[in-house]
Amino acid sequence: MNFRLFIAIFFLGVSQAAFGQKAAVTGAVVDKKDGQPLEYASVAVFKTADSSLVAGAVTDAKGAFTLEKLKPGNYHLRVLFMGYEAGYVSGINLTEGQRLSLGKVSLSRGSALLNQVNVTGERADVSSRIDKQTFRAGQFESAKGGNAIDVLKNLPSVSMDGQGGITVRGSSGFLVLINGKPVITDAQTVLSQLPANAVENIELITSPSAKYDPDGKGGIINIITKKGATDGLAVSANIMAGLPSTTDHGNKENPKRFGGDLTVNFKKNKWDVSISGNYTRNDNAGYREGDVYTKNFTSGIITRFPSNGERSFDKYNYAGRASATFTPDSNNTFSAGFFIGKRYQARLADILYNNTASDLNTGELISSTIYFNSNLQTKEGNFSLGNLDYTRRFRNQSTLTASALFESARLYGNTCNRNLGYPDMTKVLQEVRNPYENPIDGYRFKLDYSVNIGKGKLESGYQFRHDRQNGKFDYFVDPATSQPDAERFRGSAKTRNQVNSVYTQYSGRQQKLEYVAGLRYEYAARTVELSYDPEPHKLDLSNLFPSVNLLYNINEKWKTKAGYSKRIQRTNNFELNPIPEREHSETLEQGDPDLLPSFIDLAEAGPVYNFKNGSVFVTAYYQHIKNPIQRVNSVYADTILNRVFTNAEAARTFGLEAGTNLQPAKWWSLYLGGNVYNYRIKGNLEILGVSSTVNNKNWVYSLNMNTSFKLGTTWSLQANVNYLSARPTAQGEDSRFLVPNTSLKRTFMDGRMAATLQWQNMDLGMKQTQRQRITTSGRDFYTTTNYIYETDVFLLNLSFNLNKPGGKSRLPNSEFGDKEF
Template sequence: MKKIFLSVVILFTSLLLTAQQSKPVNVAGPKAGMLTGVVLEGVSNTPVEYANVALYSKRDSSVVGGTVTDSKGVFKIAKLAPGPYYAYVKFIGFETELINNIRITPGEPNVDLGVIRLRPGAENIEGVEIVGERNQIVYKLDKKIITPATIISSQGGTAVDVLENTPSVQVDIEGNVSLRGSENFMVLIDGRPTPLDPSDALQQIPASTIENIEIITNPSAKYDPDGTSGIINIITKKNMLEGISGKINVNADTKGAYGGDGLISFRNSKLNAFVGINYNQRVRTGHRTLENHNIFNDTTLYTLTEGDRGGGRLSAGIKAGIDYSITDKDIISINGRVSQMAFERNSTNNYTEYSLPYSSAYELISISDDNSKRSHDFYSGNIMYQHLFNDDGHKIEASVNYQAGTSDDISLNEKTTENGTLLLGQKSTEIGEDRDIRIKVDYVYPISDKYKLEAGYQSRLESEAEDYLYYEADLSTGEYINIPSFNNNSAYTRNIHAVYGMFAGEYSKISYQLGLRGEYTDRVMEHEGDDEPFTINRFDLFPTLHTAFQLPAEQQIYVSYARRIERPRNWFLEPFLSWMDAYNIRTGNPELLPEYIDSYELGYLNQFEDSYFSFEGFFRQTHNKVERTRTTYEGNIMLNSFENVGTDYSTGVEAMYNGKLTKWWTLTATGNLYHYLVKGELYGKEFEQTSINYGGRLSNTFTISRNTRMQLDGMYRGPSATAQGEMKGFFFSNLSLKQQLLDRKMTLTLQVSDIFGTGKHEAYIYGENYYSHYVFERDAPVFRATLTWNFNNYRPDRKSRNGESGDGDMQIDDF
């Protein structure tokens, strides 16, 4: 899948250059000829999907036609006039194949070139020295596909480090990820959901275990409609060579982070089995300042906070699985995972409190030690069965996915005077259990070469239960005593049943796909102390449309629409009060409505010599917009919650350029610009906030020698508005060096993150009778080293057994 756009780039180049340099074809005779063939990988004999086939006239070397191969490696070029031709078959990472002496005649109008085998050109396989380079980003009609191996700065990091260099994605300096300005998106791992919040899930996946990342901003009806801004699908590595092979990575940095992972695989003609293990400890430290103003009548209370903050993330786990071909048309896959995650945060803050007009009652200098730890242990299992009715893509697939886990949170906040006298002690614990069962059936029926029908059913059965206990310190003894009035427990169940249908077709140079998904949601939330549970029984429809227009010189325009939903997370709804620290308290809002999103996109792709350019325009409207809110709770204590604030509108453009400036210098430049408007009513008052948001990235890759590459990246994210204030912009840059050793069996990567220490998170929040200014600056730069060893010629499988990269892959461009 990652090769798709790379292959299209080659085809665009050949067609564009020839079209610009040559006269139109002048071949006499009726255009009834047809050229067909099959393209396979020379090493593994597997089909090469999206290989480019460009056909030229021998009479004047003008381009006659071109196409790309389908999932079986098959290609077809029709409406050919009689005459002599030659063809080039090209695919990034493979040597170009020239097929000469092709002749179409009235007596033999159909020519079958048979099997064309491409020789590899991008790796060291079975002792053969191969030179080449894979592209960082591949564009498909409905997604962008990111290749982590090409992003040197992500080596030894996580999925978040990969996404720092990805179009449509923004990452702040605390590792929080947003997709087109929204933190509400869905994360899938190999097409299956994760129980974690999106940013937490991405920060626990090692970059070295990822084959590619799919960015899907307007998913088709086959996908779950959850997520304001779309889906990020993580495709993990699997081996494609027969026999035993594997890969081991170890890493460490100057802030105390360290870790490693390994994967070993066995494969033959019937069976593919793998076992993987990972352990990674991440460390993030920095400095925080916060200024709060709380106004009461004619008095303003000031609270100034300054201190150091540290944090760590532990992720460890083991996974295993097998794929077995029962027959040529029946495949069964079984895999499982056991994981442990822990998130720890600690800080020591100096507080200065005073009032204007001055009053000694509000004057205080204190120190607060805040410590929290959250752990989540979970396990999951999946079984999938696929039956192929024939070789034209007619198939049915059924799967069951089960995952369950336990969580344990503990928080301790102690506030003391400068001489160590305890002024306040707060401790809370929260223990929870969760379970998620998904049953899914997908059916694909190709009506003809140009038309395809898909349909499916899915059930999502989710449940959670949590117990919360709150303690305060006895200031005379230091003993922590439970406060029953703050204790709470909650139980949450949500069952979603869905059906969908899609129809895809082709007319002339237009490809299209229509989809409709219907979902029934049954949700019950019970909370201690409430007489009646909070319930939802609702049926929703989610239409989708994807269309592509083929332009001259193989340029392409695509248009899409999708309706989506963002359902409130469980802890957004919990109606009880819980203390965050001495100055912040939090409560959920069980009356929250889900967000409904209408998303429109218009895109353009073009290819030039050794480069390509893409341009995307988008408009997204979110109804029942949910935002985090802050109000005064009591004195200088702030209440944090969630509200439906109204409607927001995002209208913007994204552009990307990738090209070789010289033989040794490749540049990737991306930029985005969009207008953001949010308006509605909050706490009885109407509001309207607008901002012009912009940002960009530059990634420079320098090929120093056959075994040495260097990468220099820079990223800027501009300021943006919120319902209660604004976020300031920031910039940072990274430098990486990759050196291959021991006949390319081992790789050493050295990195420097945030070279100039410019990354920071700054926000202003305004409200009636209060004001906040927050700044967090991480400790930088950070130096990291990663060592990778491949044994027995490990090669990642670049597509799954059925030719798709993950669950719900849209095949509109197969025609």
């Protein structure tokens, strides 16, 4: 019944296109300086005779607006947008049934914004809308030569830990969009393949509306990439090279750092074409210190196996992207894109273990063994995909958009554990290998329709998405051992995911109040087939996802926002795969084919204040999470821990985030963002059939700061710091993590060329930067590992721009395969 109800609502929205209309006025609101469209600008039409308000509308993502059902007469138009001077169009004379196009209505930036532009030569660094905050990527100089993660980690709601894990308001699950297109992949993987130099803006959508996929408990991050000049040819090129860090961890080889990217854009008449390619080699040196013990209450033995040694990464990726947009007329737009790329990672962990077995009661030493474990884990992924989009605009300014995407990815790798004697490391005690192949194919189809009704806009749509994965996993031990469950370590795991969804939402403005409210219905089916299990593991879900966002404009400086949305954190295939992998000598890792997705209720509210030299926002938020997905430990054997995925009963987060963008002086700008929240997880945990209870909570805070100094017309200095405090987990705590950076920039050739010297991970021998300790414990085990990464790294980035780019480029990105890398 729910599905039929939403199908009816969807087609009710579509049927509005057939309704008869009176006179109408259409147009588009743009920035007078650069011609960029202004979304969510307020447009109102008044009678000329008495200046009474007749109708109003809010512009869409392309700045377009439509005012319909107007009677014949004389009118004038007023356009308002935060940070811009009001725009007026007078002398509008309408006749019965006339559809008058005003073309582009240009707005000049207000004095506060103009002052900032005059000083920096760039657009505002931060802007706030009813459903999102937008951050200009170019303000973060330390990200130059890096990837999109290096930009993203500076946002006030975002933090990154020592493992590279990204969280939004403390949640590791969030949906990534590339130019509005969903990327149902692991965020760290997909963003690491996108050069920072290609990113124009980042939109943070913490309370998404119903038109977006409900994936991700942390909300949505939309990456807007750069595009060519308004008309003509634009070329952007960057090269990066770096030195090994000044700290020595005794690694076998020095890390290599170099890369480059090139983007060529051409726009002329009806065509807009973008081609880009990049190669990045960015190794990481490091070290780890671990301490573990397990208790065997049956035999009365406690086994300790502290360890230390190298933990380094060799990493590279390369990719090519191409897109083309063809606009034969003002009513039709065709666009297509293609992507092909490769990513490789080799993690080397050469660890020395000192194992002892002692009497659990007396502490008397029973046995002692020292051995060396050389652990090499390789992962490779070859990705290719294509997308095709079509948009049709009708006479009543309604739009119909159809989108299709297909991806094929070939993922494969191996984990090899070699236990060697010590100090005689020529003697091989045991070798364990876990090779695998994991191909994945997926596709998505979307159909969206929007039409202006009354003083607002009704949007409705349907989406179908499907992905399948056929993983083959093997297990070899030499010399062979007597392991009763060895067959469980090899086999195949086939996963199928299919989601049908429909949505409808209405947005508009009533005097000072802007609003967006909608509802989404989804039917999702998941099947996991295992080679050793005759019965497939199935899960069917039917759910509603409501959302509402409000923004009230108190005056020209003050506004306040509030929002609510229901979200889902889906399981990925890695979390569902129960075939164990010997990730380390001391660790097995496996998933659960019956793992449940998490359901999240998000609510937030807070004010935004704009003043002459900047802006500030404060947002209070609350999250309630049902079935939070956790990675926890249990004891597999005396010297091996089993790391598994499971569901806890519930978790909740409440917190406060704030950010400000200031310009205290013409030569000094400051960006500061902070987040503090209280996280609690509680309830029962089922770990491989064994039940336990968890109840852990604590306060967590993070701070991201970025400050820039203009040292002249061509020189600038920037410093930034990212800090994340200690935070609770289901079985323990992750320690704090600190990363400070500094960059010095010099521009040449009227700004078309720039050289940036970066000092990353500043530490100066204080041993405070790039370190993180992860601790977990249970009734019969305790483990703590301190990960130490390289510090004081120097990079040089050179960039060149011919016709400085700006705006959106619809270059595609991996949608499915990256998630399983």
